Amino acid sequence: MVPTLDAAEDIDRLLTRLLALDLAPGSFEVIMVDMGSRDGTPDRVRAWEGRAPVRLVECREKPDLADSILAGVAVARAEVIVVMHADLSHPPERLPALVAPLLDGSHDIAVGSRYVAGGSNEEEPLPRRWLARLGGWLTRSLCDVSDVASGFFAFRRERAGTLAGRAQGHEILLSLLMAGQAIKVMEVPIRYHSRPQGRLSLSPQWTYLQRLMTLAGGTATFGTASRLAAAGLVGVAVDALLFQWLMSRDAGLALSHITSFFLAAAVKHALNSRWPLRPPLRWRHFSRLLTVGLFALLMRGGVLAWLIYGWHLPPLLAIFPAIAATTVISYLGAAFYVFPATQNLPPADVRWRVASLGVVTFVVLLRLIYLGQAELIPDEAYYWAYAQHMDLSFYDHPPMVAWLIWLGTALFGNTEFGVRIGAFACGLITMGYLYTLARNLYDKTTGLRTLLLLAVLPFYFATGMVMTADAPLVAAWAATLYYMERVLLGNSKWAWLGLGIAFGLGILSKYTLGLLGPAALLFVILDPASRRWLYRPHAYLAAALALLLFSPVIIWNMQHDWASITFQSQRATGIGNQFSLQWLFLHMLLLLTPVGLAAAAMALWPGTKRSYSTDARRRRLFVWAFTGVPLAAFFCLSLFGAPKFHWTGPAWLALLPTMAWIMGHAGDFGILIRRVSEAWKPTIAVCLVLYAFALHYVVLGIPGIPYVGFGEHYFWREATREIEGIKEEVQRQTGQKPIVVGMSRWSVASALSFYNTEEKPAGEWMDIRSRNMFSESGAMYDFWYPSEPPTTRPIILVGMRPGQLEGDVAGNDYITPKLVQPGPIQERTIVRKDKLLRKVYYRIARGYLGK
Numbered sequence: 001m002v003p004t005l006d007a008a009e010d011i012d013r014l015l016t017r018l019l020a021l022d023l024a025p026g027s028f029e030v031i032m033v034d035m036g037s038r039d040g041t042p043d044r045v046r047a048w049e050g051r052a053p054v055r056l057v058e059c060r061e062k063p064d065l066a067d068s069i070l071a072g073v074a075v076a077r078a079e080v081i082v083v084m085h086a087d088l089s090h091p092p093e094r095l096p097a098l099v100a101p102l103l104d105g106s107h108d109i110a111v112g113s114r115y116v117a118g119g120s121n122e123e124e125p126l127p128r129r130w131l132a133r134l135g136g137w138l139t140r141s142l143c144d145v146s147d148v149a150s151g152f153f154a155f156r157r158e159r160a161g162t163l164a165g166r167a168q169g170h171e172i173l174l175s176l177l178m179a180g181q182a183i184k185v186m187e188v189p190i191r192y193h194s195r196p197q198g199r200l201s202l203s204p205q206w207t208y209l210q211r212l213m214t215l216a217g218g219t220a221t222f223g224t225a226s227r228l229a230a231a232g233l234v235g236v237a238v239d240a241l242l243f244q245w246l247m248s249r250d251a252g253l254a255l256s257h258i259t260s261f262f263l264a265a266a267v268k269h270a271l272n273s274r275w276p277l278r279p280p281l282r283w284r285h286f287s288r289l290l291t292v293g294l295f296a297l298l299m300r301g302g303v304l305a306w307l308i309y310g311w312h313l314p315p316l317l318a319i320f321p322a323i324a325a326t327t328v329i330s331y332l333g334a335a336f337y338v339f340p341a342t343q344n345l346p347p348a349d350v351r352w353r354v355a356s357l358g359v360v361t362f363v364v365l366l367r368l369i370y371l372g373q374a375e376l377i378p379d380e381a382y383y384w385a386y387a388q389h390m391d392l393s394f395y396d397h398p399p400m401v402a403w404l405i406w407l408g409t410a411l412f413g414n415t416e417f418g419v420r421i422g423a424f425a426c427g428l429i430t431m432g433y434l435y436t437l438a439r440n441l442y443d444k445t446t447g448l449r450t451l452l453l454l455a456v457l458p459f460y461f462a463t464g465m466v467m468t469a470d471a472p473l474v475a476a477w478a479a480t481l482y483y484m485e486r487v488l489l490g491n492s493k494w495a496w497l498g499l500g501i502a503f504g505l506g507i508l509s510k511y512t513l514g515l516l517g518p519a520a521l522l523f524v525i526l527d528p529a530s531r532r533w534l535y536r537p538h539a540y541l542a543a544a545l546a547l548l549l550f551s552p553v554i555i556w557n558m559q560h561d562w563a564s565i566t567f568q569s570q571r572a573t574g575i576g577n578q579f580s581l582q583w584l585f586l587h588m589l590l591l592l593t594p595v596g597l598a599a600a601a602m603a604l605w606p607g608t609k610r611s612y613s614t615d616a617r618r619r620r621l622f623v624w625a626f627t628g629v630p631l632a633a634f635f636c637l638s639l640f641g642a643p644k645f646h647w648t649g650p651a652w653l654a655l656l657p658t659m660a661w662i663m664g665h666a667g668d669f670g671i672l673i674r675r676v677s678e679a680w681k682p683t684i685a686v687c688l689v690l691y692a693f694a695l696h697y698v699v700l701g702i703p704g705i706p707y708v709g710f711g712e713h714y715f716w717r718e719a720t721r722e723i724e725g726i727k728e729e730v731q732r733q734t735g736q737k738p739i740v741v742g743m744s745r746w747s748v749a750s751a752l753s754f755y756n757t758e759e760k761p762a763g764e765w766m767d768i769r770s771r772n773m774f775s776e777s778g779a780m781y782d783f784w785y786p787s788e789p790p791t792t793r794p795i796i797l798v799g800m801r802p803g804q805l806e807g808d809v810a811g812n813d814y815i816t817p818k819l820v821q822p823g824p825i826q827e828r829t830i831v832r833k834d835k836l837l838r839k840v841y842y843r844i845a846r847g848y849l850g851k
Contacts, residue, residue, distance in 0.1 A: 001072045003065055004045075005035045007086040011044040017092040019052055029053040032086075033072040036060070066172040073160045082154040083172070084112075089193045090152040098154050098188050107184040108159065109176060111145055112152030118189030119147070142216060142353050143177035144444060145185055152190060159183075171215075178215045178346050216354045217346050218335035232327065234271060239264035240319050247315045252833050254700040257304055257319070261297050261326070285338055291685050292333030295362065296326040298692035301700050302369035310372055310417075332358070349445045352664055356448035359684060360431070363455040363691075367465045370695040371424055372417030375717050378747035380467045381754040384409070384419050385746075386780065388753075393556035395564050395780050397469045400509040404472060414757050423471035427464025430454065430653075433478040437485055438657035441619055449660035456687045459591040459649035469510045470646060476506030477650040480516055481626060488523060488530050489618055493538055500542035504549025511568055512630075512650065519629035527621055560783070580642040584634060587645040592652065595683040596659075598676050603658040604628070626654035707837055712800040715830060716751035719840045722828045723752060723798055726842060727766055730794050738794040739848070740766045743804040743815075746779045752798065771804075774815050775851050790850040795819060797843040802827075805843045820847030 002014070011032070018030060030053060032045045048054040057075060059068045073081055080102045084090040094112060101107035114121040139148045153173050177183065239260045246256035300322045307318035336354060345351070376384070386394055386402035387409060393399045404422030412418035431451050439447035454460045463474045479502035486495035506513035524530045533539050557565050588597050604627065630651035637643050662669070666677035696702065698714065707715075723740060730738045742748025749770040756766045772778030773788045797815070799805045802825050807813040816822050822845040830837045 001031050001033065001069055001076070001081055001083045002086050003033045003035060003068045003072075003083075004037060004041050004086045006037045006039045006041060008037070008039045008041045008044045010087045011041060011048075014086055014088055014092065015048055015052065015054060017088075018095070021092065021095060023096075026053075029055060029077065031055050031057055031072045031076060033057045033059060033068040035064070035068050066175070069172055070160060073157060076157065079157050080154055081157055081160070082152075084152045090150075091190055091193070094152075094188065094190050098152070101186045101188075102154055102156060107186045108156055109173075109183060109185045110154045111147060111173065111185065111187050112150050112190040112192075113145075113147035113187035114150060114190065114192045115146040116187045116189050120191045121194065138212060139174060139177075141357055141448070142212075142350055143174070143185075145173075145177055145187060147187065148174050148177065150190070150192065152192075171212075174212065175215060178350050213335060214341070215346060215350075216336070217341045217351055218332075219339045219341050232268065235264040235268040236320075236323055238267050239323055240316075243319050244316050252701075252703075253304060253308065253315070254301065254696075255703045256315075257301060257322070258297065258703060260319075261300065265293065288338045289334075291689065292330060292338055294689050295333065295692060296329040298689075298696045299329060299362075299366060299369065300326045301696040302366065302373065302692075305373045305699050306369050329362075348664070352445050353448050356452040359688065360448075360451045360455045362688065363461065363464075364428075366692055366695065367424055367427065367461075370699060371420050371465060372415060373699045374416065374695060375698070375714060376416055376419060376751070376754060377466065377713055378716070378744075378751045380419055381716070381750035382746045382779075383467060383469070384414075384754050385750045385784075389780070389784050391556060392552035392559075393564060395560075395567060395783060397510060398508045398550075398553050398564075399556075400472045400505065401467065401469045405467060408467075414754070420465060420467045423463065423465055423467040426471040426475040427460075429475040430460070430464070430478045433475070433482045434653060434656060437478070437482045438660060440482075440485055440490065441622075441657050442661045445664060446657060446661045449663050450657050452684070453596070453656050453660055456684050457592055457596050457652075458687070459646065459652075461687075461691055463649070470649065472509035473506065473513060474650050474653070476502055476509050477513055477516070477653050480506055480513065481654055484516070484520060484626065485622060487533070487538075488520070488527070489615075489622060496538040496542040497545070500545030501549065503542070504546035507546065507550050508553065512647065515630040515633055515651075516626065519626045522629060523621060523625040526625070527618060529618070578642060579640070580638045581635070583642055583645075584638040584648070587643070588648060590645060591649050593683055593687065595676060595679045599659045599662065599680075600652060600655055602673055602676060603655050603662055623654055623658050627651060701832075701835065706835070712838075713747070715837045717755045717758070718830045718832065718837055719828075720752050720755035722830055722840055723796070723842065724756065724766065726796060726828075726844075730796060730844060734794050734846075736793045737767060738796045738844075739788075739791070740768045740796045740798060741771065741773055742768065743771050743797050743799040745777060746770055746781060748798050748800060749778075749781060773848070773851070774818055787851070788848065790848055792820070792847040795845040795848050797845070799841045799843075802841050805841060818849050818851070819845035820849060821845060 004011070015030065032041075032054065034042050034045070034056065036059065042056055042058060045054065045056040049056065055075070057068075057072050059071055069083055080099055082095060082099060084092070084095075090112060098110050098112055101110045113119050140146050151173070153176075155176055159176055159179070177185065242263055243256050243260035246259060247253070251259075303322040303325050304315075304318055307313045307321060308315055336358065346354075383397075383401045384405055386399070387406040390402060390406060391399065394402065401422075404426075405419050408421040409415075409418040412421060431454055434454060435447040435451050437447075438450040454464075460474065463470045480499065483495045483499035483502055486492040487499055503513065503516070506516075524533060553564070557563065592600060604624065631648065634643055634648050634651065662673060663677050663680060666674045693702070697705070701707070727738050727740060740752060742750070742752055749768050752766065753768050756768065769785050769788060770778035770781035772782050772785065778785075797805045805815065805825050807815055823843055825841055825843050827839050827841050829839050
């Protein structure tokens with residue numbers, strides 16, 4: 001099938017090369033579909049009709065590539081249709097290779113591709129090549145083809161029936177690929193010869209994006225967008241002017257941008273009501289419209305904070321990029337969520353992919369924008385302190401978290417962004433490995449749904465942003481699972497190398513990853529096909545490699561009387577020596593949400609006694625072993641002590657692909673699973689709103705909502721400024737530099753240390769210690785500052801609660817006797833824009849008598 005338009009000079013060369021192919025007579029025909037040529041193209045084709053299997057079909061209506069191809073299909077006799085250009089940009093010699101996968105019945109569509117191994121894009125200008133690559137990237141995530149715009153493809157004739165009302169213009173291949181489920185597609189490498197095309201125009205790209213949105217289930221088009229532009233411009237003007245006026249009145253960033261957003265939204269809605277360009281707004285649309293509006297508003301707050309606080313742009317300039325971000329989110333949300341397509345719906349797989357990509361993109365951008373704006377929590381500040389005292393390992397944890405923070409702060413400075421960029425990178429690594437694992441276990445759509453779960457479940461959202469030891473642990477856990485699957489189910493001997501590296505880096509992150517070792521052993525024992533690895537050197541070499549990577553921790557422990565190993569062993573026997581199984585389940589609810597925990601239980605349930613294939617049985621055994629063994633360990637631990645709330649988080653990674661698979665196949669199961677799967681939609685929306693709300697709340701605040709419960713663990717930047725003022729005052733009065741003592745194990749000292757370094761030369765930093773000065777454990781502070789001699793320098797004790805400045809919880813005052821002339825406990829109230837943030841407590845003494 002060769003569509004033609006003013007191609008007279010190419011007809012003879014094309015047909016000569018086609019007819020020169022070694023094809024059996026009568027096995028093919030060439031249908032030239034002319035779209036109104038005026039250069040004699042039809043006459044040139046007719047000259048061939050009597051002496052070769054060539055036919056001419058003339059389309060008299062307005063030229064449209066899709067319509068012309070369908071007109072040719074209507075008269076075709078063959079069962080396999082090949083579409084190619086007339087200008088020899090597609091090599092005719094690749095025709096046999098293109099149709100072979102369809103003739104042998106193995107595939108439904110074959111595409112001549114420039115972007116697979118062996119393909120090339122000869123003489124294509126660089127800008128066009130970039131645009132083609134971008135278009136391929138956008139569509140590959142939806143239809144698994146890298147070169148959907150090549151124009152050289154073959155398909156089974158019956159597939160043309162799926163194109164009615166869907167195909168337009170040059171996007172007929174895209175329409176074919178997204179018109180049905182269970183399509184087997186193969187890409188065949190070709191050398192594409194670029195045609196002279198004059199100057200670059202963006203019009204085809206806009207049309208392509210419009211068709212992609214429509215085929216993916218969106219209803220809004222760029223034509224609609226242009227008609228909405230007038231209302232949008234009025235809204236932008238109202239938004240920007242009101243925002244600037246409120247900021248000039250010192251209303252605060254949060255109140256200013258929220259107020260201007262809602263007023264601009266009301267103005268645009270009023271104008272759109274006068275010019276109805278969308279379906280009428282019904283009650284069923286209202287909740288969705290509100291949700292999208294909240295997404296846009298809360299993301300915009302982060303953009304404003306990032307531009308104003310991070311890049312120091314004036315608010316009048318910063319509001320315009322923020323409005324642009326709001327517009328994009330609102331437009332895409334309206335197109336795909338508020339007013340989705342109701343006719344010619346794309347397949348369920350495509351709808352899942354669109355939803356997953358949209359949610360994951362939103363979460364990644366949300367993390368990135370707020371990454372450097374939210375203040376550190378004390379745990380992050382403590383690990384930052386690790387990086388200021390670099391060592392082979394540490395008392396509480398192995399060194400990976402410190403190494404990542406050291407690298408991030410070396411690149412981006414001692415900022416929140418520098419501390420957290422490692423967690424962000426670990427989140428992306430987790431996504432990459434778990435997506436590939438899910439794709440190997442099930443399929444690509446399940447892989448994208450797995451990313452969706454990673455994005456919305458609370459534990460994984462947090463570990464992709466908050467820099468604790470769990471961030472590298474989760475990334476290494478996902479990598480270890482991937483290589484385990486490649487070794488045990490994929491029989492790849494080279495994956496042992498990756499497994500050794502991933503496992504070694506994992507136990508360098510947190511000892512918990514060692515639980516995957518017994519899980520692997522259990523799988524190998526229960527799976528006959530995997531037992532052969534017990535008699536081969538690969539597993540033992542991988543273990544040796546992991547042990548080599550773990551050697552810094554061993555060396556550090558040898559140098560410090562096995563302090564870290566002893567500490568973790570004591571924790572493993574139970575914290576608190578009490579039955580805590582009920583807390584274990586409560587923690588699971590917090591980490592996974594109730595819907596997520598119910599879905600996890602269903603994914604673990606053995607199910608019906610239907611027969612499974614060997615591959616399916618091995619897959620289920622893999623999931624059960626690598627989920628069940630870690631969970632069993634935590635279950636046993638909770639019988640004798642209280643586990644930390646986040647300990648079970650990584651254990652669910654092996655189960656997420658199965659949970660994601662069930663989400664897309666709920667119709668194959670009973671009503672309970674269907675109900676749980678339906679509950680995912682509101683759960684996803686609620687989780688995303690809560691995450692965005694929480695980040696906006698801690699960074700900018702929400703007008704009318706006070707800060708409650710932040711008195712101990714947040715707003716340490718502001719608290720540090722207060723303590724710095726107290727320190728300066730004491731130093732002026734005494735003439736000596738005070739020692740500031742954080743009266744918690746490590747939280748206060750670490751948070752004060754981090755925020756004291758901001759914008760200050762090293763000589764002006766406070767001299768900060770921890771409570772180990774008073775014979776209490778200070779974790780790594782016991783190693784950094786093992787003793788403090790008696791001194792007459794002033795002492796400033798700082799605590800999150802008054803009781804921390806007096807003694808232990810039993811009321812034993814062991815602090816006062818070690819101080820010289822201790823003063824009373826005092827408090828400072830910290831406010832921002834007349835809004836209470838928190839309180840900080842302190843106590844001043846004239847000296848320290850020693851332990």
